[in-house]
Amino acid sequence: MASSGQIADQGVVNDLVEDWSQDKEVFKVHWGKAMMWIFLLSDTFIFTSFLTGYMKIRASSTIPWPNASEIFALSFGGDPIPLILIAIMTFVLITSSGTMALAVNYGYRRDRGKTALFLFITAAFGLLFVGMQAFEWTKLIVDEGVRPWSNPFGAPQFGACFFMITGFHGGHVSGGVIYLTYVAIGVLNGRYEKKGYDIVEIAGLYWHFVDLVWVFIFAFFYLW
Amino acid sequence: MAHVALADKGQELAHPKTWIGAYVWSQDHKVIGIQYIITATLVGLVALALSAMMRLQLGFPGVFDLIQPNEYYSAVTMHGMIMVVFMLTAFFLGGFGNLLIPLMCGARDMAFPYMNMLSFWVYLASVIVLCASFFVPGGATGAGWTLYPPQAITEGSAGSGMGIILMLVSLALFIVAFTMGGLNYITTAFQARTRGMTLMRMPLSVWGIVMATILGLLAFPALLVAAIMMLLDALLGTSFFMPAISDLGEVSSTTGGTPILFQHLFWFFGHPEVYIVALPMFGIASDLISTHARKNIFGYRMMVWAIIAIGGLSFIVWAHHMYVSGMNPYFGFFFATTTLIIAVPTALKVYNWVLTLWQGNIHLNVPMLFAIGFIFTFIHGGITGLFLGNVAVDVPLSDTYFVIGHFHMVMGVSPFLIVFGGMYHWYPKFTGRMLNDTMGKIHFWVTFLGTYAIYLPMHYIGILGVPRRYFAYGSLDSFPDSVHVINTSITIAALIVGTAQLLFIYNLVWSLFKGEKASSNPWRATTLEWQTPDTPPKHGNWGPELPVVHRWAYSYSVPGAREDFIPQTEEPSENTKGDVH
Numbered sequence: 001m002a003s004s005g006q007i008a009d010q011g012v013v014n015d016l017v018e019d020w021s022q023d024k025e026v027f028k029v030h031w032g033k034a035m036m037w038i039f040l041l042s043d044t045f046i047f048t049s050f051l052t053g054y055m056k057i058r059a060s061s062t063i064p065w066p067n068a069s070e071i072f073a074l075s076f077g078g079d080p081i082p083l084i085l086i087a088i089m090t091f092v093l094i095t096s097s098g099t100m101a102l103a104v105n106y107g108y109r110r111d112r113g114k115t116a117l118f119l120f121i122t123a124a125f126g127l128l129f130v131g132m133q134a135f136e137w138t139k140l141i142v143d144e145g146v147r148p149w150s151n152p153f154g155a156p157q158f159g160a161c162f163f164m165i166t167g168f169h170g171g172h173v174s175g176g177v178i179y180l181t182y183v184a185i186g187v188l189n190g191r192y193e194k195k196g197y198d199i200v201e202i203a204g205l206y207w208h209f210v211d212l213v214w215v216f217i218f219a220f221f222y223l224w
Numbered sequence: 225m226a227h228v229a230l231a232d233k234g235q236e237l238a239h240p241k242t243w244i245g246a247y248v249w250s251q252d253h254k255v256i257g258i259q260y261i262i263t264a265t266l267v268g269l270v271a272l273a274l275s276a277m278m279r280l281q282l283g284f285p286g287v288f289d290l291i292q293p294n295e296y297y298s299a300v301t302m303h304g305m306i307m308v309v310f311m312l313t314a315f316f317l318g319g320f321g322n323l324l325i326p327l328m329c330g331a332r333d334m335a336f337p338y339m340n341m342l343s344f345w346v347y348l349a350s351v352i353v354l355c356a357s358f359f360v361p362g363g364a365t366g367a368g369w370t371l372y373p374p375q376a377i378t379e380g381s382a383g384s385g386m387g388i389i390l391m392l393v394s395l396a397l398f399i400v401a402f403t404m405g406g407l408n409y410i411t412t413a414f415q416a417r418t419r420g421m422t423l424m425r426m427p428l429s430v431w432g433i434v435m436a437t438i439l440g441l442l443a444f445p446a447l448l449v450a451a452i453m454m455l456l457d458a459l460l461g462t463s464f465f466m467p468a469i470s471d472l473g474e475v476s477s478t479t480g481g482t483p484i485l486f487q488h489l490f491w492f493f494g495h496p497e498v499y500i501v502a503l504p505m506f507g508i509a510s511d512l513i514s515t516h517a518r519k520n521i522f523g524y525r526m527m528v529w530a531i532i533a534i535g536g537l538s539f540i541v542w543a544h545h546m547y548v549s550g551m552n553p554y555f556g557f558f559f560a561t562t563t564l565i566i567a568v569p570t571a572l573k574v575y576n577w578v579l580t581l582w583q584g585n586i587h588l589n590v591p592m593l594f595a596i597g598f599i600f601t602f603i604h605g606g607i608t609g610l611f612l613g614n615v616a617v618d619v620p621l622s623d624t625y626f627v628i629g630h631f632h633m634v635m636g637v638s639p640f641l642i643v644f645g646g647m648y649h650w651y652p653k654f655t656g657r658m659l660n661d662t663m664g665k666i667h668f669w670v671t672f673l674g675t676y677a678i679y680l681p682m683h684y685i686g687i688l689g690v691p692r693r694y695f696a697y698g699s700l701d702s703f704p705d706s707v708h709v710i711n712t713s714i715t716i717a718a719l720i721v722g723t724a725q726l727l728f729i730y731n732l733v734w735s736l737f738k739g740e741k742a743s744s745n746p747w748r749a750t751t752l753e754w755q756t757p758d759t760p761p762k763h764g765n766w767g768p769e770l771p772v773v774h775r776w777a778y779s780y781s782v783p784g785a786r787e788d789f790i791p792q793t794e795e796p797s798e799n800t801k802g803d804v805h
Binding site: 017020021022023024025026027028029030031034035038039041042043045046048049050053056057060061062063148149155156157159160164168196198 | 227229230231232335336403406407410411414415416417418419420421422423424425441442443444445446448449450452453456460461462463464477479480481482485488489492773
């Protein structure tokens with residue numbers, strides 16, 4: 001009879017609900033980690049709203065949008081190379097995700113020295129990224145006359161969107177640098193010996209998220 | 225990594241050593257909840273006073289002369305924003321969420337007590353910034369609670385200077401506070417439940433509050449982004465939302481912005497916001513009705529799934545607020561359809577409440593009066609919502625008093641009735657004293673009947689075409705003179721209802737000192753918060769051991785049981801075997 005199949009189906013659904021609704025906890029992870037995942041989901045919606053707003057603004061602009069490969073080009077004495085600075089910045093940030101992963105690994109091995117070392121390296125890469133972003137902003141503002149309210153290349157919203165969204169992301173990176181430094185000092189002091197080193201992974205989640213968001217910002221601002 | 229669940233670990237709590245540590249800079253979820261409730265109530269009274277001023281102006285134009293047109297617009301705006309965000313959202317999530325989630329889930333405190341404390345203090349800062357905007361040059365913003373640009377930040381409209389800036393800053397602060405609190409509510413309900421407390425045994429109050437918090441964490445980002453963009457427009461002169469505007473022959477320096485984007489961002493927040501208020505209201509109403517009807521809630525699982533479905537659907541209906549902004553007819557069709565679909569799980573909940581009452585052993589205690597009153601007002605407001613969800617009906621009714629009547633019934637009066645019901649219900653647990661019954665009954669009947677005296681006529685004058693947000697109507701030919709009489713009667717009713725709320729506040733204070741002493745479980749309810757060793761519960765809530773849960777939250781009138789309720793902590797016995805869910 002068909003009913004046997006139906007019973008099996010109900011079983012699967014019910015089992016799924018039972019699995020997810022067990023007592024004590026839904027996710028079998030540290031509650032700090034669960035909180036960070038939920039926070040990052042919320043933060044995703046912030047960046048999604050920013051980027052969607054940017055797309056809408058760009059789509060409805062009557063004045064042509066500036067050409068990204070010309071504006072974001074950098075010259076080292078010879079012809080300007082398009083997107084070279086941004087390529088280096090992206091490389092730095094992605095590399096920092098690698099060192100972050102190493103820090104998490106050493107954290108769970110309770111190798112405090114190496115954990116702190118890789119956390120500091122990650123934070124340093126983050127600082128390097130923010131530094132290069134500051135350089136890029138200075139170049140745009142001082143040399144090329146891009147302002148939040150106007151620019152010589154086209155739609156005034158270009159500067160507004162660019163400074164707002166990269167600034168918001170840069171703020172995230174700066175916050176992350178402070179957070180990582182705080183955790184690294186704690187690791188050195190042995191603050192987490194009793195509580196365990198989940199905090200390194202939790203900080204890592206945040207850091208990887210900031211990297212991931214950068215990929216989208218990169219695509220939307222520099223490649224479009 | 226293997227890890228130990230919070231429920232098995234024993235939470236280290238920061239026990240305060242001083243009075244200030246215990247009641248001011250407190251990390252105890254109950255104290256924080258009460259702090260939220262007091263602040264939200266005070267700012268709610270400000271909003272109540274504003275509505276009284278508006279009604280005096282509308283009901284008796286030219287008689288009192290309390291406010292000028294600009295102040296009238298400020299009052300409209302601040303009344304709306306305070307009531308929706310700073311009062312109801314803060315009260316349900318910050319207030320009831322803080323009080324109930326750890327107790328109902330069997331936790332000693334929130335998962336992150338320190339962050340929880342910060343949440344309240346940032347919320348308080350946002351309220352202070354908001355109230356400060358009354359006193360800046362130009363007054364509070366008068367853009368309407370939707371804050372639509374370009375008018376909100378264009379010179380010449382009420383509060384377009386410092387007023388709107390403080391409003392946006394205050395909203396941003398509120399969102400920060402809400403995020404810190406919200407992460408706590410979700411993490412606690414998800415990760416810190418006691419042994420035996422499965423998700424499908426949680427009281428619906430917790431389900432409603434948690435789902436509303438999830439909506440908040442996903443919807444407030446859109447408002448934050450809109451607020452940041454508008455702040456930049458106002459402060460730096462960017463043109464996110466500002467097109468080129470020609471005013472008295474002068475063309476503005478802004479160019480090419482898109483005001484419609486603001487509307488989308490605002491309503492992507494704004495519609496889920498309706499359900500951020502509504503879902504806790506649904507959850508608490510379910511618990512009140514079940515407890516006071518001495519009957520298990522009808523269709524518990526259905527109720528849970530309805531909360532989840534409503535939460536999901538609430539993100540794809542937002543543009544029904546924007547039919548008159550102009551949109552592709554296919555989008556109008558889409559959003560009208562989703563609006564009708566979201567009514568299905570909502571109606572299902574209403575049927576389940578009514579079926580819970582059916583053949584129940586109904587005790588007309590004050591909380592129950594409010595819960596039953598809520599069913600009436602909610603059906604009323606919900607059904608007019610179906611009218612407005614349809615493009616063809618909405619366009620002529622848009623921006624009339626019909627809309628005002630609708631949303632005040634569905635998300636003004638209804639949630640307030642549940643706020644009151646919840647206060648009468650849980651006050652004994654958190655103060656150790658009952659609220660006065662007589663004052664409670666007077667409060668209920670005046671509020672409930674007065675509500676209809678206020679809002680039914682508003683539907684009628686809305687259909688006559690009376691527009692909202694007008695300072696004075698004068699003698700227009702487009703609608704009959706009876707509108708003025710109706711407006712006067714609405715004002716009188718509103719003032720009476722407003723006064724009744726002061727009686728409630730008086731009751732809250734009076735009962736704190738003179739109220740009848742409450743037993744630990746005066747309503748003979750099943751849920752965990754009534755099974756605490758102390759009333760009011762001490763810091764840490766439970767004795768040395770966390771409670772263990774053996775059944776769902778709705779074991780009322782179980783055949784064979786000794787009493788007409790079985791606490792969730794009671795172990796299964798031979799007589800009541802069939803009941804354990």
